[in-house]
Amino acid sequence: MTVVATEKMEKFLSNLVVSSTLSQKEAAEKFRDMDFPTTRNEYWKYTRIGKITNKQFTNRFDQKKDIAIEDYIVSGQYIVIENGLVREDLSQYGLDFKIVFKTETQDSEKYGLDNSHVFTALNNAFYTQAISIHIAPKSVIEEPLQLIFVEHGTEVIANCRIEIEAGKSSQSSLIYTQISENSVSCFNNSITTIEVEENAHFTLHKLQTANDSSLSVSTEQVVQKANSTFKINTFSFSGLLIRNNINILVQGENCETFMNGAIITKDKEHIDNHTFVDHQVPNCYSNENYKYVLDGQSTGVFNGRVVVRKDAQVINAYQNNGNILLSEQASINSKPELEIYADDVKCSHGSTTGQLDENALFYLQARGISKAKARKLLVSAFVGEVIASVNNEKLSDLLHVILKREHNWDF
Amino acid sequence: MSKTLLDIKNLHAEIAEEGKAILKGLNLTVKAGEIHAIMGTNGAGKSTLASVISGKDGYEITEGTVEMDGIDLLELDPDERAKEGLFLAFQYPVEIPGVSNINFLRTALNEIKEYRKEEPISAKDFMSMVREKSKLVELDAKLASRSVNEGFSGGEKKRNEIFQMAMLEPKVAILDETDSGLDIDALRIVAAGVNKLKNENNAIILITHYQRLLDYIVPDFVHVLADGKIVKTGDKSLALELEEKGYDWLTEAKTV
Numbered sequence: 113m114t115v116v117a118t119e120k121m122e123k124f125l126s127n128l129v130v131s132s133t134l135s136q137k138e139a140a141e142k143f144r145d146m147d148f149p150t151t152r153n154e155y156w157k158y159t160r161i162g163k164i165t166n167k168q169f170t171n172r173f174d175q176k177k178d179i180a181i182e183d184y185i186v187s188g189q190y191i192v193i194e195n196g197l198v199r200e201d202l203s204q205y206g207l208d209f210k211i212v213f214k215t216e217t218q219d220s221e222k223y224g225l226d227n228s229h230v231f232t233a234l235n236n237a238f239y240t241q242a243i244s245i246h247i248a249p250k251s252v253i254e255e256p257l258q259l260i261f262v263e264h265g266t267e268v269i270a271n272c273r274i275e276i277e278a279g280k281s282s283q284s285s286l287i288y289t290q291i292s293e294n295s296v297s298c299f300n301n302s303i304t305t306i307e308v309e310e311n312a313h314f315t316l317h318k319l320q321t322a323n324d325s326s327l328s329v330s331t332e333q334v335v336q337k338a339n340s341t342f343k344i345n346t347f348s349f350s351g352l353l354i355r356n357n358i359n360i361l362v363q364g365e366n367c368e369t370f371m372n373g374a375i376i377t378k379d380k381e382h383i384d385n386h387t388f389v390d391h392q393v394p395n396c397y398s399n400e401n402y403k404y405v406l407d408g409q410s411t412g413v414f415n416g417r418v419v420v421r422k423d424a425q426v427i428n429a430y431q432n433n434g435n436i437l438l439s440e441q442a443s444i445n446s447k448p449e450l451e452i453y454a455d456d457v458k459c460s461h462g463s464t465t466g467q468l469d470e471n472a473l474f475y476l477q478a479r480g481i482s483k484a485k486a487r488k489l490l491v492s493a494f495v496g497e498v499i500a501s502v503n504n505e506k507l508s509d510l511l512h513v514i515l516k517r518e519h520n521w522d523f
Numbered sequence: 524m525s526k527t528l529l530d531i532k533n534l535h536a537e538i539a540e541e542g543k544a545i546l547k548g549l550n551l552t553v554k555a556g557e558i559h560a561i562m563g564t565n566g567a568g569k570s571t572l573a574s575v576i577s578g579k580d581g582y583e584i585t586e587g588t589v590e591m592d593g594i595d596l597l598e599l600d601p602d603e604r605a606k607e608g609l610f611l612a613f614q615y616p617v618e619i620p621g622v623s624n625i626n627f628l629r630t631a632l633n634e635i636k637e638y639r640k641e642e643p644i645s646a647k648d649f650m651s652m653v654r655e656k657s658k659l660v661e662l663d664a665k666l667a668s669r670s671v672n673e674g675f676s677g678g679e680k681k682r683n684e685i686f687q688m689a690m691l692e693p694k695v696a697i698l699d700e701t702d703s704g705l706d707i708d709a710l711r712i713v714a715a716g717v718n719k720l721k722n723e724n725n726a727i728i729l730i731t732h733y734q735r736l737l738d739y740i741v742p743d744f745v746h747v748l749a750d751g752k753i754v755k756t757g758d759k760s761l762a763l764e765l766e767e768k769g770y771d772w773l774t775e776a777k778t779v
């Protein structure tokens with residue numbers, strides 16, 4: 113390791129207080145010995161993280177008495193997490209989900225979490241609480257559990273850690289809502305491990321709408337057992353730099369896996385989604401659909417990796433990534449990575465990038481619709497199918513409210 | 524004396540990118556209550572004329588004026604032209620996946636009403652209007668609620684254009700080859716619809732290169748567009764003459 117890198121790490125760590133537990137002390141030492149990736153690293157090729165690594169985040173902050181969450185609540189059960197710490201006083205939930213706040217994480221190895229990943233190491237060293245959510249076997253829970261992640265303060269880091277276990281034959285869903293309360297350059301570095309047990313159906317909706325200085329790196333590390341269904345819908349509507357890693361290990365047969373994303377950007381935002389589905393066993397289905405609408409000087413990255421292992425026969429894996437560039441300065445890097453080692457496999461991927469269809473715009477205008485509205489109609493038609501996949505009226509209303517607020521959409 | 528609804532004077536237009544001149548001094552005056560047919564060979568510039576009148580990007584107007592009911596159209600955005608009462612039935616209607624026919628028409632209608640400082644139409648009134656007007660062209664009500672033109676047959680697309688015309692009730696409607704791709708039954712239906720929409724306060728311009736359509740929608744005037752201009756104007760018998768003799772005699776006569 114070079115001296116320069118060490119200095120950089122030391123500087124990055126200078127405002128972070130290490131916990132007194134032995135395991136986290138060790139984790140902090142491990143992190144100290146690492147380097148931040150550069151764009152020479154294939155996994156970070158299109159995302160520069162200087163906006164994160166040049167800062168000296170702190171993990172100390174004064175709790176706010178009240179946090180304005182009302183506008184974001186879409187469920188009767190919710191947990192408010194302020195800069196990575198649970199605010200039980202502001203939360204409200206029943207006994208449907210078995211929720212425990214712990215100071216130690218469970219063994220992350222079984223989820224295949226890569227602890228050599230620098231942001232994972234950072235989280236390992238500095239998470240203050242692990243939120244464990246267990247869905248009892250056979251329980252069918254209609255109302256989703258909402259986790260409202262609030263960042264506030266200046267250059268505060270939140271190392272959130274969530275552990276979800278969807279028990280056998282259970283059905284449930286969670287909604288993550290990442291928001292800001294007057295935050296400036298706060299960094300949300302979160303890890304979620306999810307085990308979807310046999311026959312379970314589990315859905316995670318992620319709404320990312322902090323503010324235009326927010327930084328976020330998050331990883332969802334998922335294991336699917338036989339006959340299970342896992343869905344994740346990601347809505348990234350604001351943030352300066354967002355990197356989402358979704359890693360799904362499909363370990364049981366007859367699983368279904370769905371990943372949808374709607375990414376709407378403006379200004380200089382940069383939003384990067386790296387997804388990975390590892391088909392380890394036969395007879396499974398996965399379907400991925402990510403749509404980006406990029407405006408201003410924003411940049412998007414989509415990297416969809418699908419691996420079908422040697423003996424994983426009869427796999428259907430579909431991937432689609434559509435991108436619309438609303439401005440000439442906006443850009444997208446889209447890369448499918450299909451690695452197929454079995455032979456009885458149906459895999460397809462499609463990627464399209466372009467401007468709005470000029471002929472369609474003119475057609476709408478020729479009927480009396482203003483250009484601005486015609487653009488919105490076309491954009492909302494483009495991402496509409498992803499928003500429709502939410503299947504939750506309150507959440508979909510919230511999505512529209514945020515779209516109006518952040519991007520002035522009224523459809 | 525009925526009033527002039529569309530007045531085109533000495534219109535010159537070229538394709539912006541290539542600088543290729545398509546319209547070279549075209550004149551046309553259309554009055555309320557009239558039906559005009561514009562005929563001409565493929566590539567004569569008929570669709571270009573329709574595009575230029577309705578404000579499509581990509582054309583440069585180098586000379587001339589286009590007025591509708593006294594308003595300078597060339598100064599207006601395409602949607603404003605529509606709000607002033609212009610309608611174009613496209614030769615090639617565009618498919619717009621994800622945008623429902625009904626939603627978009629309601630948006631259009633309400634934007635037009637807002638522009639004219641009228642009250643927006645209620646959902647109920649709108650739906651009964653949709654039912655009534657789709658009957659006019661025998662457009663399956665199911666199509667009305669599908670994505671705009673997506674998966675429509677050629678004939679359904681053309682009927683959808685006339686359905687939209689019926690919904691928007693324009694002052695001046697330009698129908699660009701609405702007859703092409705229609706079988707004889709569909710042609711009759713569409714023509715009957717257009718005839719019903721026609722009244723003494725509006726005007727219709729039929730662009731076609733078959734005289735077949737003109738058996739069903741009888742024009743007051745027939746114009747021949749060639750070499751970027753109207754080279755001949757006559758009554759409906761001109762269409763029959765063109766059917767018989769083709770267009771060459773008109774352009775040849777010019778070069779002599």
Ligand SMILES: Nc1ncnc2c1ncn2[C@@H]1O[C@H](COP(=O)(O)OP(=O)(O)O)[C@@H](O)[C@H]1O
Pocket residue numbers: 538545563564565566567568569570571572581
């Ligand atoms: N956008 C365009 N780009 C290039 N050439 C065009 C464009 N639009 C029309 N043209 C050309 O202009 C001429 C007139 O075309 P058009 O107006 O479509 O004719 P018509 O409708 O009479 O068949 C043709 O030579 C056609 O190729």
Ligand SMILES: [Mg+2]
Pocket residue numbers: 569570571614699700
């Ligand atoms: Mg044409």
